[in-house]
Amino acid sequence: MMIPVLLGMPFAAAGDARADDTSKGNELTQTYLVSTAAKNKALLLRVFEAVRKLEEEKRGQGKRTLEVRHRVSSTEFLVNAGGATDFWFMALAPKDLDNRDRFRTDAIITEDTKSFRDESGKTITVRVLKEVPPKPVEAFTKDEFVRRLKDGETWTLVEFEERKCKICGGDGMIEKPEEFVECGDCFDGKVSVDYLVKWW
Numbered sequence: 001m002m003i004p005v006l007l008g009m010p011f012a013a014a015g016d017a018r019a020d021d022t023s024k025g026n027e028l029t030q031t032y033l034v035s036t037a038a039k040n041k042a043l044l045l046r047v048f049e050a051v052r053k054l055e056e057e058k059r060g061q062g063k064r065t066l067e068v069r070h071r072v073s074s075t076e077f078l079v080n081a082g083g084a085t086d087f088w089f090m091a092l093a094p095k096d097l098d099n100r101d102r103f104r105t106d107a108i109i110t111e112d113t114k115s116f117r118d119e120s121g122k123t124i125t126v127r128v129l130k131e132v133p134p135k136p137v138e139a140f141t142k143d144e145f146v147r148r149l150k151d152g153e154t155w156t157l158v159e160f161e162e163r164k165c166k167i168c169g170g171d172g173m174i175e176k177p178e179e180f181v182e183c184g185d186c187f188d189g190k191v192s193v194d195y196l197v198k199w200w
């Protein structure tokens with residue numbers, strides 16, 4: 001059997017020929033099966049790139065989840081890391097965060113402390129948590145993509161594709177006996193389609 005090769009990788013996609021596109025109206029999720037029967041390599045590459053982006057974004061996220069208890073400035077925040085103790089967080093660059101926002105970051109606990117007065121006037125001393133540059137992100141490769149697909153993993157690509165609305169035919173309007181009304185099934189005649197990516 002001939003196995004199509006995509007960028008050195010023996011995998012290809014069944015592509016949209018196998019779309020679960022049988023329902024009436026607007027199908028919002030399409031199952032995309034990666035397999036050895038290549039039809040649309042450009043689409044497969046787009047799917048892979050979207051999955052890669054998701055995975056590498058996940059890897060690039062910092063290890064600590066912090067919650068802002070009080071914003072001091074754009075680079076300094078009193079934060080909580082989930083326990084009973086608060087920290088004085090010092091960011092590497094200004095952050096657009098407000099009280100009660102949660103965020104992920106790479107940070108180390110230092111020996112430094114900061115003291116401040118709380119609402120009742122009591123002096124509070126907390127350790128300083130310093131943001132450090134994130135570690136380089138390990139690349140998500142096609143080999144890994146195929147291996148994890150074969151292990152049964154799936155990915156959902158939200159709003160991966162835009163299609164013409166089937167209800168109004170892309171006009172965004174529907175003709176009623178007396179008038180044209182806005183189509184309630186789409187936005188300006190377009191619908192967004194999620195892709196569920198899985199192994200054949």
Ligand SMILES: [Zn+2]
Nearest residue numbers: 165168183186
């Ligand atoms: Zn419509």
